[in-house]
Amino acid sequence: MALMHPMSAHPNRPVYLKLRDQIAAAIIDGVYPEGAMLPSVRALAAEQGANPLTVAKAYQQFQNDGLVEVQRGVGMYVVRGAAERLRAAEREVFLREEWPEIRSRMARLGLDPADLVIIS
Amino acid sequence: MALMHPMSAHPNRPVYLKLRDQIAAAIIDGVYPEGAMLPSVRALAAEQGANPLTVAKAYQQFQNDGLVEVQRGVGMYVVRGAAERLRAAEREVFLREEWPEIRSRMARLGLDPADLVIIS
DNA sequence: ATGGCTGTATTATGGCACTGATGCACCCCA
DNA sequence: TGGGGTGCATCAGTGCCATAATACAGCCAT
Structure with a gap:
């Protein structure tokens, strides 16, 4: 029988959201430590087979939240305490809405x- | 700080999927017992403030899976054993993919x- | 200073999912 | 034999997403 929940989350989850989640996980896990520079939009786009603009859209939300700092012409850097703040925020949402x-x-x-x- | 997962679970979850989950839950919980007729697409649409076609799209998947039986011009009925099959299938998917x-x-x-x- | 790297803004385009409105085919009952 | 209830098909519209092609602004090492 055909399955019923082929996608309880989302099957066609937008790329920029997948990227955002993936980056968030990397920050929390320390793959991108505090103070480190994130991959450039072009580099990550090439690596992920996505469009640079799509990657930029994913990065956008992190700077809105003040989790990364932009140095124009240089790159984007993970701010101090970003991992902990990110984890706390995610945990909050998880417990309140998902769990x-x-x-x-x-x-x-x-x-x-x-x-x-x-x-x- | 802005949350991180504005839609990790389902923010913009399509209406027809929400309806499908809701109906599946109702079948499992016995709200629509086996042999009973499901609400008509128009009735459920009016009740939920949705479009009849959207409801029909939600119902569609249940007939594909053979969980409901269609009597043209009459209505859709829950087949025997639908609740248990549905729960088993959902459980399978949940354990394998979601958990x-x-x-x-x-x-x-x-x-x-x-x-x-x-x-x- | 120049070339090469950063992020960013602009505009346009194609695709796809979701929703909507209308009409048709079917069945039951009075 | 009507009338009102089913489900279902078709066509159209809308909006988001992703891509693309450029161009610009800033920084840095050579």
């Missing part, structure tokens, strides 16, 4: 988080 | 499912 839905969904499916902790 | 991502995401955020079981 309740996940819980009720699991309940409906007859699953219990306690049981799944062991598995993975 | 791993949730786990790694929680790990990145410094969260542990075991701790959150108590909260909610």
Whole structure:
């Protein structure tokens, strides 16, 4: 039988959002440490097979949030405390918006988080 | 600070997908018991403030999966065993595709499912 | 100072998903 | 045999996304 939730998240999630999530994860994980320079829009675009403008759109949100600092003509740098602020913000959103839905969904499916902790 | 995941889960989730999830939940929960007729596309559209076609698109997937039976000119009916098949299928997808991502995401955020079981 | 790297602004274009309005085919019941 | 209820097909419109081609402004090492 065909699956029912081919995409509970989003199948056709916009590229610039995927990039944003990926970069955010990299910052939190320390792949791009504080003070380090992010890959240039052109470099990351080439690496990811995307358009430089699309990468710029992903970067845009980070400077809006003050997580990266732009030095025109030089590059974009991860500000101090960015990783922690990012993680705190994500955690906040996760607990408030995502986790309740996940819980009720699991309940409906007859699953219990306690049981799944062991598995993975 | 602006949040990071304005739509990590579903901000702009298409209406027809929201409806599909909602209907699937209703079937699993027995709101629409086996053998019962689903609300007509027009009725549900009016109730949800959506377009009849959008509702039809949501229903479409259920007939593709053989979970509902169509009687032209009459209505759509929930087939026998639909709830259980639906729940099994959803559970399969959840465990295989969603849960791993949730786990790694929680790990990145410094969260542990075991701790959150108590909260909610 | 010049070439090469940064990010950024502008404009245009194609594609695709979502939504909407209308009309048709079908079935049941009075 | 009508009338009102089904689902369904077609066509059109709208908006977002992604791409593209340029061009500009700033910085730096050679």
